[in-house]
Amino acid sequence: MKSMRTKGIILSAVGSILWGSSGIAGQYLLSDAALNAEWLALFRLFTAGFILLLWHAITGGALFALWKNKKDAMSIFWFGAVGMVMTQYMYFVTIKHSNAATATVIQYLMPIFIIGWICFIQKRLPKKKEIFCALCAVLGTTFIATHGHFDSLAISKNALIFGLLSAVGAAFYTLHPQRIIKKYPSPLVVGWGMIIGGCTMIPLVCTTPFTGTIDIYTLMAFLYVVIFGTVLSFVLYLASIRYIEPGETGIIASLEPLSTILFSFLILGMTFGTFELMGMVLIIAAVIAVTR
Numbered sequence: 476m477k478s479m480r481t482k483g484i485i486l487s488a489v490g491s492i493l494w495g496s497s498g499i500a501g502q503y504l505l506s507d508a509a510l511n512a513e514w515l516a517l518f519r520l521f522t523a524g525f526i527l528l529l530w531h532a533i534t535g536g537a538l539f540a541l542w543k544n545k546k547d548a549m550s551i552f553w554f555g556a557v558g559m560v561m562t563q564y565m566y567f568v569t570i571k572h573s574n575a576a577t578a579t580v581i582q583y584l585m586p587i588f589i590i591g592w593i594c595f596i597q598k599r600l601p602k603k604k605e606i607f608c609a610l611c612a613v614l615g616t617t618f619i620a621t622h623g624h625f626d627s628l629a630i631s632k633n634a635l636i637f638g639l640l641s642a643v644g645a646a647f648y649t650l651h652p653q654r655i656i657k658k659y660p661s662p663l664v665v666g667w668g669m670i671i672g673g674c675t676m677i678p679l680v681c682t683t684p685f686t687g688t689i690d691i692y693t694l695m696a697f698l699y700v701v702i703f704g705t706v707l708s709f710v711l712y713l714a715s716i717r718y719i720e721p722g723e724t725g726i727i728a729s730l731e732p733l734s735t736i737l738f739s740f741l742i743l744g745m746t747f748g749t750f751e752l753m754g755m756v757l758i759i760a761a762v763i764a765v766t767r
Contacts, residue, residue: 483718487727490711495734497704498566498575499742500696505571508696510687512567517673517680518697520563523705524669531662541659541667551664554652555671561644564676565637572634576745579735580616581638586761587613588646608761615757616732623750653716661714669705733758 504510532538541547562582569578590605601609617625656664687693715727733755739745 479718483715484727486711487715487719488730490708490715491727491730492734493703493708493711495579495731496738497700497708498570498579498731498735499738500699500704501567502570502575503696504687504693504700505567508688508690508693510693511683511685512564512571513676513680513683514685514687515697516560516564516567517676519701519705520559520669520673520676523701523709524666524673526701526706527662527666527669527710531660531666536660536663538663541655541663547655547658550652550655551667552671554648554655554664555668556675558644558648558651559668559672560675561640562648563672565641565644569634569638569641572631572637576732576735576739577620577634578638578641580620580732581635582641582645583616583732584613584639584642585645585649588643589649592646592650604764608764611757611761611764615754615761618750618754618757619732619736621750622748649716652713656713656716661710665709665713669709730758 501515504515505512528538541551566578566582569581586609590601590609594601594605652664652668719727736745736747736751736755740747
């Protein structure tokens with residue numbers, strides 16, 4: 476049992492780090508390549524979804540198995556139409572109005588929504604460990620986002636709104652598929668979720684003219700976002716739900732803002748002060764506490 480929990484922790488952590496690194500590539504696509512968030516999210520969802528379903532089919536899986544059960548079909552529909560769209564599209568919109576680091580730390584206020592929902596469903600108060608981990612995660616992301624200047628958070632109204640919506644979406648994305656992810660393979664669930672999410676976005680994309688520069692660097696960044704930041708990260712993240720509680724998964728996923736900050740330093744040359752480092756320590760503390 477302990478080895479299974481350890482496996483779940485590792486899967487969640489690696490998935491979070493890959494997702495965090497893809498935020499840097501996403502920032503390049505939205506800022507330097509000037510792609511709009513609607514088209515980028517659409518391409519990402521359809522491309523990654525197709526790859527996952529193809530992978531599932533090649534390995535001998537039944538592509539339409541979950542559609543034969545009405546309850547499972549409705550579950551995957553809401554997972555794609557709500558969870559995928561809010562997690563992916565609104566994350567990109569937040570990056571567009573701010574940057575990858577800000578978008579990431581706002582999205583990972585997610586543990587608060589997860590723990591709050593679990594407590595509401597179970598009609599109980601949060602446990603001491605849950606309170607401690609949530610406070611560490613929130614305080615850590617706050618330090619990283621504000622650099623310690625709590626009265627001067629440089630964030631636009633749109634960035635704040637879409638960032639919070641992406642956090643709600645990430646919580647829904649973590650909690651909702653828990654039943655079907657235990658019943659069906661992760662690539663099948665995530666693949667169909669992405670295809671449905673892409674279809675949900677078509678009306679919005681049809682009213683948004685395509686913008687941006689397409690060159691070899693754009694294609695390389697896009698492929699990284701799709702393969703590493705989407706396919707691998709989402710499969711690993713959801714697979715972890717098989718072995719650990721969704722509340723634990725959400726808090727371990729706080730590694731994402733930490734990895735985004737580190738990749739921003741390594742790739743974009745960003746530097747960090749005392750409060751940013753304190754934020755990293757707090758996030759690590761939350762991860763250590765939840766894995767004990």
